[in-house]
Amino acid sequence: MNSSKNLIQRRSFLKLGAVGSCGLLASAGNLLWQVQQVQAAKLSSAPSLSPDAALQKLMEGNQRFVEHKPKHPDQSQTRLKEVAQTQHPFATILSCADSRVPAEIIFDQGIGDIFDVRIAGNIATREAIGSIEYAVAILDTPLLMVLGHERCGAVTAAVRKESLLGEIGSFVKAIQPAVAKSKEWPGDAVENAVIANVQYQIEKLKRSPLLAERLRTGKLKIWGGRYDLDTGKVSLVT
Numbered sequence: 001m002n003s004s005k006n007l008i009q010r011r012s013f014l015k016l017g018a019v020g021s022c023g024l025l026a027s028a029g030n031l032l033w034q035v036q037q038v039q040a041a042k043l044s045s046a047p048s049l050s051p052d053a054a055l056q057k058l059m060e061g062n063q064r065f066v067e068h069k070p071k072h073p074d075q076s077q078t079r080l081k082e083v084a085q086t087q088h089p090f091a092t093i094l095s096c097a098d099s100r101v102p103a104e105i106i107f108d109q110g111i112g113d114i115f116d117v118r119i120a121g122n123i124a125t126r127e128a129i130g131s132i133e134y135a136v137a138i139l140d141t142p143l144l145m146v147l148g149h150e151r152c153g154a155v156t157a158a159v160r161k162e163s164l165l166g167e168i169g170s171f172v173k174a175i176q177p178a179v180a181k182s183k184e185w186p187g188d189a190v191e192n193a194v195i196a197n198v199q200y201q202i203e204k205l206k207r208s209p210l211l212a213e214r215l216r217t218g219k220l221k222i223w224g225g226r227y228d229l230d231t232g233k234v235s236l237v238t
């Protein structure tokens with residue numbers, strides 16, 4: 001860093017300091033927002049899908065995966081360069097961190113197609129909601145899917161009320177309401193809780209004012225999904 005740059009930064013800092021700490025935070029927030037708006041405006045020139053077309057694209061990719069006929073789209077060097085400066089993913093997926101549920105593979109998509117938010121138990125934590133809001137409100141993704149899966153270890157731990165070492169079980173608390181909701185359902189307790197957990201996390205996400213506004217104006221649709229570990233098939237959860 002040269003001395004003139006240091007000087008400019010120091011002057012800027014002093015100027016910002018004069019407005020007080022609250023003003024400084026507000027200015028930084030406004031600046032970040034403006035940068036994001038410019039970025040979003042650049043991205044708006046990219047082709048965008050309707051929420052229904054995005055769902056169709058995603059499910060067609062899963063069908064190819066299930067039939068062992070993947071096309072591996074958007075994985076070329078050309079695609080790499082195409083999205084190096086901007087991104088315009090057509091779907092946001094909140095899914096489990098489980099190594100057997102990689103979104104790009106099971107939906108047969110490529111680079112720049114899916115905004116992945118992965119965490120054990122596909123739970124909508126504050127940070128996950130923030131990431132999703134970024135993808136939806138700034139990157140303009142028209143589809144949000146919450147994807148649970150068969151024999152999920154996180155859900156199983158919540159059903160069995162297992163005590164786990166360290167912070168490993170931190171997700172259990174976030175799944176407990178779904179376990180309670182599905183307790184009386186007939187059938188397998190873990191399988192039921194996987195479905196109830198997808199529904200519960202969607203309800204949490206709908207409380208986000210940013211997402212609610214997009215839902216209201218038809219720019220976003222939220223779908224639940226359940227991934228079958230044995231067949232590779234994703235079924236929609238209503």
Ligand SMILES: [Zn+2]
Nearest residue numbers: 096098152153
């Ligand atoms: Zn899982």
